Amino acid sequence: MPSIVADYRASAGIDIEHDRADRTAGNQLQMPVTVLQQNWGAALGFDAAAIWRAWAPDLRHVTVNHGHFMAEEAPVETTKEIRALLIR
Structure with missing residues (x-):
């Protein structure tokens, strides 16, 4: 269960930062x-x-x-x- 909570927590935190960095770099799914x-x-x-x-x-x-x-x-x-x- 802790990993599920960590996943939700990441989606409201570090994932946003990673998404911004990817978008700034122009990365897309191929x-x-x-x-x-x-x-x-x-x-x-x-x-x-x-x-x-x-x-x-x-x-x-x-x-x-x-x-x-x-x-x-x-x-x-x-x-x-x-x-x-x-x-x-």
């Missing part, structure tokens, strides 16, 4: 990326595609109707998207 975004996040105005496109020029963004545990709530759709990503 592999294809797929983002599955919950529809309620999009409805609240959270634009996951815009955020991720800055990091991943080869981005596929999909809005889904299931919740946080996508693999459990919609295993068929989640598997389909993972397979499509692996083919890309």
